[in-house]
Amino acid sequence: MASSQTDSRSRRGRSGAQRLRPPRRRSRLARMWRALTSPYYRYRNAKVIHSVRVGLAMLASILATSGIHIPHGIWASVTLLVVIGGLQHQGNIRKKAAERALGTLLGAVIGLVLIVVQAITGSVWLTYVLMSLVAAVCGYYAIGKPGYVALLAAITMCIVAGHGDNLIDTGLWRTLNVILGIVIALVFSFALPLHATYSWRYSLADNLRECARVYARVAGGVHVDTDEQVQTFMRLNARLVQLRALMPSVAKEIGVPLARLEQVQRLHRSLLSALEMLCTGTGSYEQALVRVAFAERSETVRRALLATARALRFGGGRHPEAAQQALRTVGARGEGSGGGDGAAESDQESTQAQPQGCPEPRMQGPYWLSLRVEEQVERLRALLLETEPRWNIERAATHRMV
Numbered sequence: 001m002a003s004s005q006t007d008s009r010s011r012r013g014r015s016g017a018q019r020l021r022p023p024r025r026r027s028r029l030a031r032m033w034r035a036l037t038s039p040y041y042r043y044r045n046a047k048v049i050h051s052v053r054v055g056l057a058m059l060a061s062i063l064a065t066s067g068i069h070i071p072h073g074i075w076a077s078v079t080l081l082v083v084i085g086g087l088q089h090q091g092n093i094r095k096k097a098a099e100r101a102l103g104t105l106l107g108a109v110i111g112l113v114l115i116v117v118q119a120i121t122g123s124v125w126l127t128y129v130l131m132s133l134v135a136a137v138c139g140y141y142a143i144g145k146p147g148y149v150a151l152l153a154a155i156t157m158c159i160v161a162g163h164g165d166n167l168i169d170t171g172l173w174r175t176l177n178v179i180l181g182i183v184i185a186l187v188f189s190f191a192l193p194l195h196a197t198y199s200w201r202y203s204l205a206d207n208l209r210e211c212a213r214v215y216a217r218v219a220g221g222v223h224v225d226t227d228e229q230v231q232t233f234m235r236l237n238a239r240l241v242q243l244r245a246l247m248p249s250v251a252k253e254i255g256v257p258l259a260r261l262e263q264v265q266r267l268h269r270s271l272l273s274a275l276e277m278l279c280t281g282t283g284s285y286e287q288a289l290v291r292v293a294f295a296e297r298s299e300t301v302r303r304a305l306l307a308t309a310r311a312l313r314f315g316g317g318r319h320p321e322a323a324q325q326a327l328r329t330v331g332a333r334g335e336g337s338g339g340g341d342g343a344a345e346s347d348q349e350s351t352q353a354q355p356q357g358c359p360e361p362r363m364q365g366p367y368w369l370s371l372r373v374e375e376q377v378e379r380l381r382a383l384l385l386e387t388e389p390r391w392n393i394e395r396a397a398t399h400r401m402v
Contacts, residue, residue: 039195039315039393040198040313042198043199046199049194050194053188053191054084054085054188056191057080057084057184057185057187057188058077058080058081060188061073061076061080061180061181061184064184070173070177071170072170072174073177075159075174075177075178075181076177076181076184079178079182079185080182082100082104082181083101083104083185083186084185084188089193089194089196089246089249089253096148099146099149100148100149100152100182100185101185103148103151103152103153104153104156104181104182105156105178105179105182107152107153107154107157107159108156108157108159108160108174109175110153111156111157111158111159111161111166111171111174111175112161112168112175114130114161115161115164115166115167115171116168118164118165124163124165127161127163128164131158131161131163131164134154138150138151138154139154142154156178195253196249196253197254198393199242199246200243200246200247200391201312201315202313203243203246204239204243204264204268204309204312205308205310205313206239207236207239207240207272208308208312209306210232211272211275212302212305214232214279215275215301215302215373218278219298220298229280233272233276236272237272240265247262250391254390254393256390256391260383260387264380270372271376271377274369274373275373277369278366278370278373297370301370301374304378304381307327308327311384311388312384315393327381327384327385328385
Protein backbone atom coordinates (compact mmCIF):
# COMPACT_ATOMS: atom_id res chain seq x y z
CA MET A 1 0.00 0.00 0.00
CA ALA A 2 2.82 2.36 0.94
CA SER A 3 4.67 1.63 -2.29
CA SER A 4 1.54 2.31 -4.41
CA GLN A 5 1.02 5.66 -2.63
CA THR A 6 4.66 6.53 -3.21
CA ASP A 7 4.36 5.65 -6.91
CA SER A 8 1.21 7.75 -7.29
CA ARG A 9 2.89 10.72 -5.57
CA SER A 10 5.96 10.40 -7.81
CA ARG A 11 3.76 10.26 -10.91
CA ARG A 12 1.88 13.35 -9.75
CA GLY A 13 5.19 15.06 -9.06
CA ARG A 14 6.47 14.23 -12.55
CA SER A 15 3.24 15.44 -14.18
CA GLY A 16 3.39 18.65 -12.12
CA ALA A 17 6.98 19.20 -13.16
CA GLN A 18 6.02 18.69 -16.78
CA ARG A 19 3.25 21.24 -16.43
CA LEU A 20 5.62 23.75 -14.80
CA ARG A 21 8.33 23.20 -17.40
CA PRO A 22 8.77 26.41 -19.45
CA PRO A 23 7.79 26.21 -23.11
CA ARG A 24 10.52 25.25 -25.49
CA ARG A 25 12.15 28.26 -27.07
CA ARG A 26 12.28 28.31 -30.86
CA SER A 27 15.67 28.39 -32.47
CA ARG A 28 16.79 31.52 -34.26
CA LEU A 29 16.45 29.76 -37.62
CA ALA A 30 12.89 28.68 -36.78
CA ARG A 31 11.97 32.24 -35.75
CA MET A 32 13.48 33.62 -38.95
CA TRP A 33 11.58 31.10 -41.06
CA ARG A 34 8.35 31.95 -39.24
CA ALA A 35 8.93 35.64 -39.89
CA LEU A 36 9.54 35.03 -43.60
CA THR A 37 6.47 32.82 -44.07
CA SER A 38 4.04 34.70 -41.81
CA PRO A 39 1.93 37.18 -43.83
CA TYR A 40 1.70 39.62 -40.93
CA TYR A 41 5.45 39.64 -40.26
CA ARG A 42 6.11 40.16 -43.96
CA TYR A 43 3.59 43.00 -43.96
CA ARG A 44 5.29 44.66 -40.99
CA ASN A 45 8.77 44.20 -42.52
CA ALA A 46 7.89 44.72 -46.18
CA LYS A 47 10.58 47.35 -46.77
CA VAL A 48 13.28 45.17 -45.23
CA ILE A 49 12.28 42.13 -47.30
CA HIS A 50 12.16 44.20 -50.48
CA SER A 51 15.55 45.76 -49.80
CA VAL A 52 17.10 42.32 -49.18
CA ARG A 53 15.53 41.03 -52.38
CA VAL A 54 16.93 43.91 -54.43
CA GLY A 55 20.36 43.53 -52.81
CA LEU A 56 20.50 39.80 -53.59
CA ALA A 57 19.37 40.46 -57.16
CA MET A 58 22.14 43.05 -57.57
CA LEU A 59 24.70 40.58 -56.22
CA ALA A 60 23.48 37.93 -58.65
CA SER A 61 23.75 40.41 -61.52
CA ILE A 62 27.31 41.36 -60.61
CA LEU A 63 28.39 37.74 -60.25
CA ALA A 64 26.70 36.72 -63.51
CA THR A 65 28.37 39.46 -65.56
CA SER A 66 31.76 39.61 -63.83
CA GLY A 67 32.08 35.86 -63.37
CA ILE A 68 32.12 35.18 -67.11
CA HIS A 69 33.61 38.57 -68.03
CA ILE A 70 30.69 39.96 -70.02
CA PRO A 71 31.64 43.40 -71.41
CA HIS A 72 29.58 46.40 -70.24
CA GLY A 73 28.05 44.32 -67.44
CA ILE A 74 27.09 47.42 -65.50
CA TRP A 75 24.07 47.84 -67.77
CA ALA A 76 22.66 44.53 -66.53
CA SER A 77 22.70 45.96 -63.01
CA VAL A 78 21.16 49.24 -64.19
CA THR A 79 18.38 47.37 -65.99
CA LEU A 80 17.82 45.21 -62.91
CA LEU A 81 17.29 48.26 -60.71
CA VAL A 82 14.96 49.86 -63.23
CA VAL A 83 12.81 46.74 -63.54
CA ILE A 84 12.59 45.51 -59.94
CA GLY A 85 13.50 48.56 -57.84
CA GLY A 86 9.97 49.84 -57.20
CA LEU A 87 8.04 46.56 -57.39
CA GLN A 88 6.73 45.20 -54.12
CA HIS A 89 3.22 43.73 -54.23
CA GLN A 90 2.37 40.52 -56.00
CA GLY A 91 -0.62 42.10 -57.73
CA ASN A 92 1.46 44.60 -59.70
CA ILE A 93 4.66 42.60 -60.21
CA ARG A 94 3.54 40.75 -63.31
CA LYS A 95 2.07 43.71 -65.13
CA LYS A 96 4.75 46.21 -64.16
CA ALA A 97 7.58 43.77 -64.79
CA ALA A 98 6.14 42.92 -68.20
CA GLU A 99 5.78 46.62 -69.04
CA ARG A 100 9.32 47.40 -67.97
CA ALA A 101 10.73 44.40 -69.82
CA LEU A 102 8.81 45.35 -72.97
CA GLY A 103 10.00 48.96 -72.83
CA THR A 104 13.59 47.90 -72.22
CA LEU A 105 13.64 45.39 -75.08
CA LEU A 106 11.95 47.85 -77.43
CA GLY A 107 14.55 50.49 -76.62
CA ALA A 108 17.38 48.00 -77.18
CA VAL A 109 16.05 47.09 -80.64
CA ILE A 110 15.67 50.77 -81.59
CA GLY A 111 19.21 51.47 -80.38
CA LEU A 112 20.63 48.65 -82.54
CA VAL A 113 18.72 49.92 -85.56
CA LEU A 114 20.17 53.41 -85.06
CA ILE A 115 23.71 52.00 -84.88
CA VAL A 116 23.13 50.12 -88.15
CA VAL A 117 21.65 53.22 -89.81
CA GLN A 118 24.68 55.33 -88.91
CA ALA A 119 27.07 52.55 -89.99
CA ILE A 120 25.36 52.37 -93.40
CA THR A 121 24.75 56.09 -94.07
CA GLY A 122 27.63 57.59 -92.13
CA SER A 123 25.42 60.59 -91.38
CA VAL A 124 25.64 61.74 -87.77
CA TRP A 125 22.90 64.33 -88.24
CA LEU A 126 20.49 61.71 -89.56
CA THR A 127 21.10 59.68 -86.40
CA TYR A 128 20.52 62.76 -84.24
CA VAL A 129 17.25 63.52 -86.02
CA LEU A 130 16.04 59.93 -85.74
CA MET A 131 16.91 59.77 -82.03
CA SER A 132 15.08 63.06 -81.46
CA LEU A 133 12.01 61.76 -83.31
CA VAL A 134 12.01 58.54 -81.27
CA ALA A 135 12.37 60.58 -78.06
CA ALA A 136 9.47 62.81 -79.13
CA VAL A 137 7.23 59.82 -79.85
CA CYS A 138 8.16 58.24 -76.51
CA GLY A 139 7.47 61.53 -74.77
CA TYR A 140 4.02 61.67 -76.40
CA TYR A 141 3.12 58.20 -75.11
CA ALA A 142 4.88 58.70 -71.76
CA ILE A 143 1.88 60.76 -70.60
CA GLY A 144 -0.82 58.11 -70.44
CA LYS A 145 -1.43 54.46 -69.71
CA PRO A 146 1.60 53.00 -71.58
CA GLY A 147 3.83 55.74 -70.18
CA TYR A 148 6.36 53.53 -68.47
CA VAL A 149 6.94 51.43 -71.61
CA ALA A 150 7.62 54.52 -73.69
CA LEU A 151 9.90 56.12 -71.09
CA LEU A 152 12.03 53.00 -70.67
CA ALA A 153 12.22 52.54 -74.43
CA ALA A 154 13.79 56.00 -74.80
CA ILE A 155 16.21 55.43 -71.91
CA THR A 156 17.35 52.03 -73.19
CA MET A 157 17.77 53.43 -76.70
CA CYS A 158 20.34 55.88 -75.33
CA ILE A 159 22.05 53.14 -73.31
CA VAL A 160 22.49 50.88 -76.34
CA ALA A 161 23.17 53.40 -79.10
CA GLY A 162 24.75 56.28 -77.23
CA HIS A 163 24.48 59.14 -79.72
CA GLY A 164 24.66 56.66 -82.56
CA ASP A 165 28.45 56.43 -82.36
CA ASN A 166 28.61 53.07 -80.58
CA LEU A 167 29.96 50.10 -82.47
CA ILE A 168 27.57 47.29 -83.39
CA ASP A 169 29.33 44.83 -81.10
CA THR A 170 29.02 47.31 -78.21
CA GLY A 171 25.29 47.65 -78.94
CA LEU A 172 24.87 43.88 -79.03
CA TRP A 173 26.71 43.42 -75.73
CA ARG A 174 24.61 46.10 -74.08
CA THR A 175 21.45 44.48 -75.47
CA LEU A 176 22.57 41.16 -74.00
CA ASN A 177 23.18 42.84 -70.65
CA VAL A 178 19.73 44.42 -70.77
CA ILE A 179 18.09 41.05 -71.40
CA LEU A 180 20.17 39.44 -68.63
CA GLY A 181 19.14 42.19 -66.20
CA ILE A 182 15.47 41.67 -67.09
CA VAL A 183 15.70 37.90 -66.51
CA ILE A 184 17.40 38.30 -63.11
CA ALA A 185 14.88 40.96 -62.10
CA LEU A 186 11.92 38.76 -63.02
CA VAL A 187 13.36 35.81 -61.09
CA PHE A 188 13.90 37.82 -57.91
CA SER A 189 10.66 39.80 -58.20
CA PHE A 190 8.71 36.64 -57.32
CA ALA A 191 10.88 35.78 -54.30
CA LEU A 192 8.88 36.28 -51.09
CA PRO A 193 6.40 38.74 -52.62
CA LEU A 194 4.11 40.74 -50.37
CA HIS A 195 0.47 40.31 -51.33
CA ALA A 196 -1.34 43.61 -51.58
CA THR A 197 -4.39 41.79 -50.18
CA TYR A 198 -2.70 41.37 -46.81
CA SER A 199 -1.73 45.05 -46.68
CA TRP A 200 -5.30 45.98 -47.58
CA ARG A 201 -6.77 43.67 -44.93
CA TYR A 202 -4.43 44.71 -42.13
CA SER A 203 -4.79 48.44 -42.81
CA LEU A 204 -8.58 48.16 -42.96
CA ALA A 205 -8.55 46.12 -39.73
CA ASP A 206 -6.42 48.77 -38.00
CA ASN A 207 -8.88 51.47 -39.03
CA LEU A 208 -11.91 49.50 -37.88
CA ARG A 209 -10.27 48.75 -34.54
CA GLU A 210 -9.51 52.44 -34.04
CA CYS A 211 -13.06 53.30 -35.11
CA ALA A 212 -14.31 51.00 -32.33
CA ARG A 213 -12.20 52.89 -29.79
CA VAL A 214 -13.44 56.26 -31.06
CA TYR A 215 -17.06 55.10 -30.99
CA ALA A 216 -16.69 53.74 -27.45
CA ARG A 217 -15.42 57.13 -26.31
CA VAL A 218 -18.29 58.95 -28.01
CA ALA A 219 -20.91 56.56 -26.61
CA GLY A 220 -19.41 56.92 -23.14
CA GLY A 221 -19.64 60.69 -23.31
CA VAL A 222 -15.88 61.11 -22.96
CA HIS A 223 -14.76 64.54 -24.15
CA VAL A 224 -11.62 64.24 -26.28
CA ASP A 225 -9.13 67.03 -26.73
CA THR A 226 -9.42 68.71 -30.13
CA ASP A 227 -5.75 68.18 -31.03
CA GLU A 228 -5.96 64.49 -30.12
CA GLN A 229 -9.11 64.12 -32.20
CA VAL A 230 -7.42 65.76 -35.18
CA GLN A 231 -4.43 63.43 -34.88
CA THR A 232 -6.69 60.38 -34.67
CA PHE A 233 -8.61 61.21 -37.82
CA MET A 234 -5.40 62.13 -39.63
CA ARG A 235 -4.20 58.56 -39.02
CA LEU A 236 -7.54 57.11 -40.12
CA ASN A 237 -7.63 59.19 -43.30
CA ALA A 238 -4.00 58.38 -44.12
CA ARG A 239 -4.81 54.66 -44.04
CA LEU A 240 -7.91 55.33 -46.13
CA VAL A 241 -5.74 56.92 -48.83
CA GLN A 242 -3.29 54.00 -48.69
CA LEU A 243 -6.17 51.55 -49.17
CA ARG A 244 -7.20 53.41 -52.32
CA ALA A 245 -3.73 52.90 -53.82
CA LEU A 246 -3.80 49.17 -53.01
CA MET A 247 -7.19 48.45 -54.59
CA PRO A 248 -6.06 47.76 -58.22
CA SER A 249 -3.45 45.25 -57.05
CA VAL A 250 -5.90 43.60 -54.64
CA ALA A 251 -8.48 43.24 -57.41
CA LYS A 252 -5.94 41.43 -59.60
CA GLU A 253 -4.73 39.14 -56.82
CA ILE A 254 -8.11 37.89 -55.59
CA GLY A 255 -10.23 38.24 -58.73
CA VAL A 256 -12.79 40.63 -57.25
CA PRO A 257 -14.16 43.40 -59.51
CA LEU A 258 -12.72 46.79 -58.68
CA ALA A 259 -16.26 48.12 -58.28
CA ARG A 260 -16.78 45.73 -55.34
CA LEU A 261 -13.71 47.06 -53.56
CA GLU A 262 -14.91 50.56 -54.34
CA GLN A 263 -18.10 49.81 -52.41
CA VAL A 264 -16.01 48.78 -49.40
CA GLN A 265 -13.97 51.96 -49.74
CA ARG A 266 -17.10 54.12 -49.97
CA LEU A 267 -18.65 52.55 -46.86
CA HIS A 268 -15.35 52.94 -45.04
CA ARG A 269 -15.18 56.62 -45.99
CA SER A 270 -18.81 57.19 -44.94
CA LEU A 271 -18.13 55.54 -41.58
CA LEU A 272 -15.18 57.82 -40.90
CA SER A 273 -17.18 60.91 -41.86
CA ALA A 274 -20.09 59.95 -39.59
CA LEU A 275 -17.72 59.23 -36.69
CA GLU A 276 -15.97 62.57 -37.10
CA MET A 277 -19.32 64.39 -37.06
CA LEU A 278 -20.31 62.43 -33.96
CA CYS A 279 -17.09 63.38 -32.18
CA THR A 280 -17.62 67.02 -33.05
CA GLY A 281 -21.37 67.05 -32.35
CA THR A 282 -21.40 65.39 -28.93
CA GLY A 283 -18.63 67.45 -27.40
CA SER A 284 -20.98 70.16 -26.14
CA TYR A 285 -23.47 67.82 -24.41
CA GLU A 286 -23.44 66.51 -20.90
CA GLN A 287 -21.93 63.08 -20.37
CA ALA A 288 -25.12 61.63 -18.87
CA LEU A 289 -27.23 62.72 -21.86
CA VAL A 290 -24.79 61.15 -24.31
CA ARG A 291 -24.69 57.86 -22.40
CA VAL A 292 -28.48 57.62 -22.34
CA ALA A 293 -28.76 58.38 -26.05
CA PHE A 294 -26.23 55.69 -27.01
CA ALA A 295 -27.19 53.13 -24.35
CA GLU A 296 -29.27 50.87 -26.64
CA ARG A 297 -26.73 50.04 -29.33
CA SER A 298 -23.27 51.29 -28.41
CA GLU A 299 -21.94 47.89 -27.32
CA THR A 300 -23.27 45.98 -30.33
CA VAL A 301 -21.76 48.49 -32.77
CA ARG A 302 -18.41 48.33 -30.99
CA ARG A 303 -18.45 44.52 -31.01
CA ALA A 304 -19.38 44.43 -34.69
CA LEU A 305 -16.42 46.69 -35.53
CA LEU A 306 -14.02 44.57 -33.49
CA ALA A 307 -15.35 41.28 -34.92
CA THR A 308 -14.91 42.58 -38.47
CA ALA A 309 -11.40 43.81 -37.69
CA ARG A 310 -10.54 40.44 -36.12
CA ALA A 311 -11.76 38.57 -39.21
CA LEU A 312 -9.65 40.76 -41.50
CA ARG A 313 -6.59 40.60 -39.30
CA PHE A 314 -6.42 36.88 -38.57
CA GLY A 315 -8.21 35.41 -41.60
CA GLY A 316 -8.24 31.67 -41.02
CA GLY A 317 -4.75 30.22 -41.16
CA ARG A 318 -5.30 27.46 -38.58
CA HIS A 319 -9.10 27.47 -38.75
CA PRO A 320 -10.20 28.20 -42.34
CA GLU A 321 -13.75 29.10 -41.35
CA ALA A 322 -12.76 31.44 -38.50
CA ALA A 323 -13.06 34.66 -40.50
CA GLN A 324 -16.46 33.75 -41.88
CA GLN A 325 -17.72 32.77 -38.43
CA ALA A 326 -16.46 36.06 -36.96
CA LEU A 327 -18.31 38.01 -39.64
CA ARG A 328 -21.46 35.99 -39.06
CA THR A 329 -21.56 36.88 -35.38
CA VAL A 330 -24.06 39.38 -34.10
CA GLY A 331 -23.56 42.58 -36.04
CA ALA A 332 -24.98 45.97 -35.40
CA ARG A 333 -28.57 44.68 -35.60
CA GLY A 334 -28.52 40.93 -35.12
CA GLU A 335 -27.26 37.86 -36.94
CA GLY A 336 -25.83 38.62 -40.40
CA SER A 337 -26.83 36.37 -43.25
CA GLY A 338 -24.05 37.43 -45.62
CA GLY A 339 -24.09 38.01 -49.32
CA GLY A 340 -25.78 40.74 -51.23
CA ASP A 341 -29.11 40.02 -49.52
CA GLY A 342 -27.48 40.89 -46.18
CA ALA A 343 -26.60 44.37 -47.41
CA ALA A 344 -30.11 44.87 -48.78
CA GLU A 345 -31.70 43.63 -45.55
CA SER A 346 -29.55 46.02 -43.54
CA ASP A 347 -30.94 48.93 -45.56
CA GLN A 348 -34.50 47.82 -44.81
CA GLU A 349 -33.74 47.21 -41.14
CA SER A 350 -32.19 50.65 -40.76
CA THR A 351 -35.60 52.18 -41.42
CA GLN A 352 -37.60 49.62 -39.45
CA ALA A 353 -35.38 49.31 -36.35
CA GLN A 354 -35.90 52.86 -35.14
CA PRO A 355 -35.87 53.12 -31.36
CA GLN A 356 -38.72 53.90 -29.07
CA GLY A 357 -37.67 57.53 -29.05
CA CYS A 358 -34.75 59.73 -28.22
CA PRO A 359 -34.53 60.55 -24.50
CA GLU A 360 -33.86 64.22 -25.16
CA PRO A 361 -35.08 66.23 -28.17
CA ARG A 362 -31.80 68.11 -28.34
CA MET A 363 -29.95 64.79 -28.77
CA GLN A 364 -31.84 63.86 -31.92
CA GLY A 365 -29.00 65.02 -34.21
CA PRO A 366 -26.24 62.91 -32.61
CA TYR A 367 -28.71 60.07 -32.20
CA TRP A 368 -29.53 60.12 -35.91
CA LEU A 369 -25.80 60.07 -36.70
CA SER A 370 -25.38 57.05 -34.43
CA LEU A 371 -28.02 55.23 -36.48
CA ARG A 372 -26.12 56.05 -39.66
CA VAL A 373 -22.89 54.70 -38.13
CA GLU A 374 -24.75 51.54 -37.18
CA GLU A 375 -26.07 51.21 -40.70
CA GLN A 376 -22.64 51.71 -42.31
CA VAL A 377 -21.05 49.13 -40.00
CA GLU A 378 -23.70 46.55 -40.82
CA ARG A 379 -23.46 47.11 -44.57
CA LEU A 380 -19.67 46.95 -44.48
CA ARG A 381 -19.79 43.71 -42.49
CA ALA A 382 -22.26 42.16 -44.93
CA LEU A 383 -20.18 43.16 -47.95
CA LEU A 384 -16.98 41.76 -46.43
CA LEU A 385 -18.81 38.53 -45.59
CA GLU A 386 -19.95 38.25 -49.21
CA THR A 387 -16.42 38.63 -50.58
CA GLU A 388 -14.70 36.67 -47.78
CA PRO A 389 -13.96 33.55 -49.90
CA ARG A 390 -11.85 35.80 -52.13
CA TRP A 391 -9.88 38.02 -49.75
CA ASN A 392 -9.32 35.24 -47.19
CA ILE A 393 -6.21 33.89 -48.91
CA GLU A 394 -5.46 31.45 -46.08
CA ARG A 395 -8.82 29.75 -46.53
CA ALA A 396 -8.41 29.60 -50.31
CA ALA A 397 -4.94 28.04 -49.93
CA THR A 398 -6.31 25.43 -47.51
CA HIS A 399 -9.06 24.49 -49.97
CA ARG A 400 -6.50 24.14 -52.76
CA MET A 401 -4.41 21.76 -50.63
CA VAL A 402 -7.48 19.69 -49.82
